[in-house]
Amino acid sequence: MNKFLLFLKNLPTDTKRLTLSGEISIGTNGRFGGNIAEIEDSLTTIVAAIKQDNPFLKVQSKRDLYELNIRLFAFRKLIIDRSFLEKLRCQFQSLLDYGNRFEGLTLRLNVYGELLSLSKNEKFRFINKQAEVAFMNTESPSLLRLPKKLSSKQIGIIMLIVLVLIGIGLLVYFNVIPLFPRPLVA
16 A cells, blocks of 8 residues: 555656657659758658657658658657657757758648646647748646536436435435444344
8 A cells, every 4th residue: 555655656747648640741842953862861860869759659751752751650658758849849840950951842740639637638739831840739628627518418417416426425324324234243
């Protein structure tokens, strides 16, 4: 019991569950005069850094003829780091900065997800606006909330549950239903 209480005491209170999905597409247009293989080698080092810093992310890269796709995925992974989203934004920014050095390369970033915790539910999205990574965040209250409007059927069910609990409490209080039955004495 003491070990369990010690575990609960040391458990971080700001843990969150991350669900993330998205894609980074790097393509060429008619003005590109470089070698896509050289760019792919440099981008694989950046992708390796993203994998190393975030081992819980599934990162897949796929090369087509004139396009490179990097897919990111995570489903309900435990996150303790408070600045995780900012670090991920900085990694995406370094990827965009590298790609913007080349004339004729187009980068599209579209990564979205949500962070779930007891206190709030954060939905976020990373997209690129020209040379910058834009971060959009919508924060909503925790998952443990009642809906804004209750129907009469829902109110009736809640009232029934409350009345049943009050009735059982009164029966136990007046010892009609003994909580701890007495042993039979012979």
